[in-house]
Amino acid sequence: MNRRLPRRAAWWLLAALLLGVAVGWHTLTGRPAEAEPPRFARPLLRVSPDAAGVTFTLSAVPGDRLPDGVPVRLVLSTPAGPLQELASTRFGRTDLKVPYVRAGLTGYDLTLAGHRYRGSWWRNPGPAVTPLRLKVGARAVRVVGDPPPALVIHPQDAQGNVSNLPVLVRVQQPSVQAQPGTLWTRQVAVRHLLAWAFLPVGPRTGTLQVTASVGDAHGERAEVDLLPGPAAQARFRAPLGRAPASGRDGWQLELAAVRDRLDNPVLDGSSVTLLGQGTEHFSVTRQTVGGALRLSLPAAPEPGQYSLTAQTGGYRSAALALTSLTPVEPDPFPVLVAGKTVQVGPVLTPLGALPDNGTAVHLRILDAGGELLYAAQGVLSDGSTRFSLPDLASGQRTVEAEVGGQRSTVPLNVP
Numbered sequence: 001m002n003r004r005l006p007r008r009a010a011w012w013l014l015a016a017l018l019l020g021v022a023v024g025w026h027t028l029t030g031r032p033a034e035a036e037p038p039r040f041a042r043p044l045l046r047v048s049p050d051a052a053g054v055t056f057t058l059s060a061v062p063g064d065r066l067p068d069g070v071p072v073r074l075v076l077s078t079p080a081g082p083l084q085e086l087a088s089t090r091f092g093r094t095d096l097k098v099p100y101v102r103a104g105l106t107g108y109d110l111t112l113a114g115h116r117y118r119g120s121w122w123r124n125p126g127p128a129v130t131p132l133r134l135k136v137g138a139r140a141v142r143v144v145g146d147p148p149p150a151l152v153i154h155p156q157d158a159q160g161n162v163s164n165l166p167v168l169v170r171v172q173q174p175s176v177q178a179q180p181g182t183l184w185t186r187q188v189a190v191r192h193l194l195a196w197a198f199l200p201v202g203p204r205t206g207t208l209q210v211t212a213s214v215g216d217a218h219g220e221r222a223e224v225d226l227l228p229g230p231a232a233q234a235r236f237r238a239p240l241g242r243a244p245a246s247g248r249d250g251w252q253l254e255l256a257a258v259r260d261r262l263d264n265p266v267l268d269g270s271s272v273t274l275l276g277q278g279t280e281h282f283s284v285t286r287q288t289v290g291g292a293l294r295l296s297l298p299a300a301p302e303p304g305q306y307s308l309t310a311q312t313g314g315y316r317s318a319a320l321a322l323t324s325l326t327p328v329e330p331d332p333f334p335v336l337v338a339g340k341t342v343q344v345g346p347v348l349t350p351l352g353a354l355p356d357n358g359t360a361v362h363l364r365i366l367d368a369g370g371e372l373l374y375a376a377q378g379v380l381s382d383g384s385t386r387f388s389l390p391d392l393a394s395g396q397r398t399v400e401a402e403v404g405g406q407r408s409t410v411p412l413n414v415p
Contacts, residue, residue, distance in 0.1 A: 019197045038128075039288075040064055042115050047108070049121050051159070053099040058089065058112060066092045070113050076100060077107040103161035125164055126157035129351050132219030134212055143201055144229030151222070152196045153188075155216055167195040168213050173234070174206025174226060202224060204264045228267060229260035230313030236405045238308075242323040243299035246350070251322050255293040265291035270312055276322075288312070289409040300324040331401030332408040335401045344408075345384030354383040355404060364388050365412070367395065 010026040012414055041064040046057040060066035072094050076083040079102070086094045089112075100106070103125040108119040136371045138149040155163040167188045173181025181204065188195040199210060240252035253274070258266050269287045270411060278300060285295055293310075300306055303326040307319040333347040348354065357377045365374035371390065377387040380403065399414040 006061055006180075011349065013035055030290060040066060040113075043112065045110065045117050047119065047121055049123055050232040051099055051101070051126070053101055054106075054121065056096040056098070056108070056110060056311045058094040058096075060092055068092070070182035072096060073111045074098070077109075078083035078102065097267045101159040101161070103157075103159075104320075124160075125161035126159065128155035128163040128165060128254070130159050130217045130219070132212055132217055134210065134219050134222040136210065136222045136224060140225040140227055142200060142206055142227050142229045142260075143203055143264065143353035146406040148198045149224055150196055150198050151212070152194055153208060153212055153219075154215065155190065162190060163217075164190050165214050166190065169197055169270070170211045170213075171199055172209040173200075173202050174204045174208065176204060177207075189341070199224065199236060203264075205264050212403035220362055228281045229262065231264055231266045231315040232256050232261040232313065233263075234258040234310070234315050234317065235311070236310045236320060238320055238322060241321065242325060244301050244327045244350070245301050245303045245324040247298065247301060247383060250296040250298045253294070253320075255288075255306070255312075255317075256291075258291050258293070258312065258315070259286055265309050268314065274308055274313040275312055276300070276308045276323075277303075277308055277319075278304055278322075303327075313362050333401075333403065333406060335399060335408045337410060337412055339340065339401060340389040342401075343384065344378075344387070344403070345385050347380060347403050355380055357381050360403060361385050362400075364400045365392065366398045366400060368397075380400070382395060 036049055041061045043058045043066055044062055046059075048055045048057065052273040058066070058072065066089055068088075068090050070322055071090040072087045072089065074087070074096060076085075076098065078100070083098070083100065085096060088093055094112075101123070103123045104223070105120055105122050107282040108118070132153060132155055135152040136149050137152070138146075141149055151169060153167050155165065155167060157163050158324040167190065169188055171184040173184070175181055181200070184200050186197055188197045199208065205226050205228050207225055210224065212219055234255055235257045236253075236255050238251055238253050240250075243249040244372050255272055258270065258272075260266060266288060268289055268291075271285055271287055272293050273283060273285045274297070282300070284297065286295055299322075301324075303324050306323055306324060310317040310320050311345040321351050327350055334343075336343045342363065344363070346354070347359075358381075361380055363376045363378065363379045364372055367373055374390060376387055377389060392414045394414045397414055398409055399412050400407065400409045
């Protein structure tokens with residue numbers, strides 16, 4: 001058993017030797033021992049928020065001292081993340097001013113030489129300042145059919161915080177016959193950093209005027225154009241619903257009093273589609289002017305009965321009966337032959353009017369077998385024209401004149 005004692009003593013000797021080497025090496029390298037932090041009583045902390053920020057003041061307790069140069073670390077908990085500030089004691093105290101003015105609850109964590117301070121403070125927003133900025137969801141809406149526009153306001157104080165004072169909203173309805181419209185007022189509370197309200201549109205078209213105020217703060221006036229809704233009613237008729245199928249004569253149509261369901265005239269330029277049915281289908285689209293549509297529509301080229309409906313917005317008219325008449329066959333126009341002169345006319349249209357000056361006239365001379373012997377072309381002037389015939393061989397001849405589809409013939413005997 002005594003044989004183990006020398007081995008244990010050897011281990012103790014080795015440990016002492018290693019400790020001596022470490023101490024000697026530290027002495028040779030000249031590295032100073034780490035200084036212990038100064039010891040002092042826990043300083044007093046005062047947190048003082050003001051309009052420009054918040055000040056953290058550290059001072060020694062009575063009867064104690066606060067050494068200079070002690071580092072101070074401050075961390076604020078903000079919605080944007082931690083905000084860190086560094087300082088150090090000087091002249092026995094520290095005044096650390098942070099220009100943080102956000103309203104609401106803000107937490108802080110301050111450390112000083114082993115002393116730690118945690119807490120929070122609450123800042124109320126200040127009064128709102130001019131100008132208030134009014135945000136309207138739509139600058140133009142229909143008085144029927146569409147959802148009303150919304151007004152959104154962020155009333156801010158001088159530091160950019162949203163004021164929590166209620167917002168007074170005033171809405172002036174459109175004037176009617178020089179009489180001001182109804183004034184609508186409402187007090188809107190600020191929630192979740194904003195105040196908002198639907199604006200009352202009302203039944204009348206015009207300009208909706210909106211203002212808002214928060215205490216002594218005001219903003220510019222916002223305006224909303226109140227437009228009529230889609231067409232819901234109208235009066236459709238045909239002052240002239242019968243016309244010849246001549247290609248020139250037409251039906252006279254009128255779509256009047258085109259209004260929305262609140263009796264407001266629809267906007268000019270509202271599209272109206274006319275759909276026709278009969279021996280053939282046809283359609284035409286026009287735009288309203290002054291809340292009405294008046295047009296002359298050429299009668300259908302094929303004689304017969306037709307029905308016509310008008311459609312615009314939510315309005316569709318009853319079918320309107322129209323008639324395309326068979327054109328009247330005109331009497332043959334006179335053709336007079338005197339020697340070698342042929343006078344054509346006066347020519348009249350089926351309605352008894354003179355054709356336009358310059359209308360073409362075709363003249364042909366045919367023999368007894370219908371063979372063409374001579375042809376010429378002239379134009380009408382005041383419904384008539386003259387031709388000079390050439391020398392023709394004797395025999396039975398026919399003079400044929402044609403104007404715009406009308407034809408007249410007279411016999412001609414050449415001795």
